[in-house]
Amino acid sequence: MIPPQLTMSSFHLHLAIVIGFCTQMVLADCPRLCECKWKSGKESVSCPNANLSSVPLHLEAGTQVLDLSRNNLVTVKHDEFGKAGLLNLQKVYISQCRLKSLERYAFRKLINLVELDLSHNALTTVPSHTFDSIPELRELKLNNNPIQRIHNDAFVNVPQLIRLELSECRITTVEPRAFYGLETTLEWLKLDYNKLTEVLSSSFTILQNLHGLELAGNPWNCSCPLRPLREWMLRKNVPFGIPPVCQNPKRLHSKPWDKLDLDEFACIPxxxxxxxxxxxxxxxxxxxxxxxxxxxxxxxxxxxxxxxxxxxxxxxxxxxxxxxxxxxxxxxxxxxxxxxxxxxxxxxxxxxxxxxxxxxxxxxxxxxRKPPETAFNNKILIASVITGIALVLASCLIALCIYSVRKKQMLTWRTRECRREDNYEKIEMNHKVAGNSNGGAVQAEIAVVATKKNGEYRVVPVADNEEVEEEEEGNANVEVAAKKVWGDSAIEKRWNSPEHLLDPEDLHIPRRTLQEAR
Missing domain, CATH: 2.60.40.10 (Immunoglobulins)
Structure with a gap:
């Protein structure tokens, strides 16, 4: 049975042999002026000051970190990293290489690239055209490049970007849509030590998760165009390392932002x-x-x-x-x-x-001076108009009263005429009836009935046949009245007797003709 101590010793020995063999293999493929080693858990190749003018070939395909700083890499051509077989790169440093241009597909197939350092070079614009090949980029450094303007949508193809450094460039203008596409991801933005005097607040206010904004070292003109940005930073409590300082106007020269009241960011009215x-x-x-x-x-x-x-x-x-x-x-x-x-x-x-x-x-x-008043000024004119209207109304009222009085007089006259005619007929009828000695009381009563009946129609003009009918109707009424007093037989006997027979002429009362009534 093999002791446990011997077994462990053999294992360590074999492991050391394998590591040594792998190290020799790696060192064998590492360029002469480069250093190839494991660093921070990643296989790294560092070639600073190696006088390289292009990406070195024959590097280990598993290389994850490549440092090409301080070389003479003026241009990076299409697929230069892909041709070197470095498709697993995660971090690439091309700093201080006098880099002037990057061809569009310089980083094509580097789908794992998350960090890119292009600082201290000669780039005049943000190399936005190369970003569509590296959509997973998290950190980008463009410090110390003669970039003067950040154009709209400059970073729209790297929507995962978290940290962006543009310090110590020559930036004078940040366009309103410069950081579109980074609204929810960008957390750190460095624009310190540029040539910015004013910026639109909308260029920054779209950044919802910003944890740091460096703006120091710019010749800020702390006037009203800068007020919205300062107000937004105060409201969102956006932190900064070194507070920005005002260069203009003169009243605020050399005063830091954090010492100024918001109303100090003003423009002369x-x-x-x-x-x-x-x-x-x-x-x-x-x-x-x-x-x-x-x-x-x-x-x-x-x-x-x-x-x-x-x-x-x-x-x-x-x-x-x-x-x-x-x-x-x-x-x-x-x-x-x-x-x-x-x-x-x-x-x-x-x-x-x-x-x-x-x-x-x-x-x-x-x-x-006020113009002199004339004889017919406005007040007199208004008074004249009112007087005229009053006179017209008064005239109309007087005419109406006269018409009413005349109409009333006419009605009164007609009433009197009717009463006079009625009285005349009554007197004449009574006279006729009273002249007959034999029928005194009866004839008086008959005269009253006849007068009432005939009086009702005296004032109404009628035709000849109507007069005859009325006269017959009057006689009939007289006869009816007499029958009520003496009875039918007595009246008939008295009425038919020669001595008491009434002459129709005696009962006739002359009437006014239609023309006389009119």
Whole structure:
């Protein structure tokens, strides 16, 4: 039986032999000026200052880290890493190689590449055209390249990018869409020590997970265009290592951002008068207006003879207190003078002021005398119109009253005529009946009945045949009345007796003809 100590010793010996053999094999394939070794758990090849002008060939295919810094690698051509069989590369360092250009497919087939260092070279633009071959890139260094502008969508093909370094370039402009595609992934962004004076806040505010933003070393103009960015950084509490410092304006020179109030990021107000000269009429209100713009919103004052005009106040004149009204709305300011006087003429100054400074605009007011009143001024004209209308209404009312009175008189006259005719007929009938001595009481009663009946139709014109019918009907009514008093037989006997026979002419009462009634 083999002791355990001997077994372990044999295992270690065999392991040492295998490692030595592998090391010799690796060293055999490693270039003369390169170093090939395991580092941080990865197979690494480091070739600094090896005077290489291209990617070295015959390296181990399993190489994961390749450092080509400080060589003369001016250009990287299409598929140069692929031709060297280095398809497992995860990190590539091409720093300080005087690199000027990268052909589009320089990194093609490097699907595992997560870190790329192109710093301290001669690249004038971000090599966006090469990124579509390395979509898994996590870290990109472009420090110390003469890059002047970051164009829109420069990193749209590396959506997994977490860290981006663009320090110590010559960047003067960051376009609004420069970091599109990195909204949720980018955490660290370095733009320090460039030539930035102003940037649009929208270039950075889209970065939702930013944990660090380095902007120090730029000649910042801390005016109103920079205010939205500073406001966003304060609101999101975006950290930075070294605070940025203002170079302009002069009032903020050499002052760090973290020591400035937000309103210090301001622009001098802009102001102009709609009318530099205006005219008013004595006794009427006059309004002057000026247009104002400024960030932050400036305070506005109106002045006359270097004295501030307070709202709804004014200077005392012999005729009382002068009143003004200052109204600020929609980036404009209005000054209204109530009941202007000749003494109100002069130069009025509209002044706007904020943290950045002050701006002024002047309006010259001329007041003309009130025109003399004429005989037919507006008040007299209005009074005349009202008087005329009153006269017309009065005339109509008088005419209506006259018409009503005349109509009433006509009705009264017609009523009297009817009553007169009725009375006449009654008198004549009573006379006829009373003239007969034998039939006094009966004939009086008959006369009353006849009068009532005939009286109802006296005032109504009728034709001849209608008169005959009415007369017969009247006689019949007389006969009926008599029968009620004496009975049928007595009346018939009395009526038919010669001495008591009534003459029809005696019962006839003359009537007015139709023409007479009219």
């Amino acid at each position: 802009e102001i102009f008068a709609y009318e530099s000269k205006t005219r008013g009429v004595e006794g009427k209100n006059v309004t002057m207006t000026c247009r104002i713009a400024g960030i932050p919103e400036p305070s506005v004052r109106w002045l006359l003879k270097n004295k501030v005009i307070a709202n709804l106040s004014g200077a005392s004149y012999s005729n009382g207190k002068k009143l003004y009204m200052v109204h600020l709305q929609n980036n404009s300011s209005d000054l209204t003078i109530f009941s202007a006087d000749l003494q109100d003429a002069g130069v009025y100054v509209c002044a706007a002021e904020n943290k950045a400074g002050r701006a002024e605009a002047s309006v010259t007011l001329a007041v003309i």
